[in-house]
Amino acid sequence: MVIIQSKTPYPPCQSCTCTGNQCKHFGFSNQREWPELVGVDVVKAQTIIESTNPDVTVVVLNKGGCLAxxxxxxxxxxxxPDEQDHVKDMPKIGI
Structure with a gap:
């Protein structure tokens, strides 16, 4: 995984055993998934995610290098991101 941009310095991992909405059982009350951002410009999506869930930092991966x-x-x-710098897959916490 390669980071190409981030709003804040890359934080240490807060390890968990869930992703997205599965994490609601672990006390995460802010938005955890953003299906509406698929196809949206990456920079705009990053701003939306970090404003709707201030507990997370967005990590934008290299095009074509999006390994889990x-x-x-x-x-x-x-x-x-896809080749046009739009969100390719649904963003969610934990991934």
Missing amino acids: PTDLCCNRVSIC
Whole structure:
């Protein structure tokens, strides 16, 4: 996984055993999934995610290098951009 941009310095992983809406049982009360952002410009999506859930940092991956992370971090949301810098897959916490 390669980071190409981030609003804040890359935080240490807050390890968890869930992703997206599965994390509601673990006390995460802010928005956890953003299906409405698929196809949206990456920079706009990053701003929306970080404003609707201030507990996470968005990690934008390299185009074509969007491998699933090996660890689940509930304080991070990875965005996989397509060739036009639009969100390719649904962003959600833990991935």
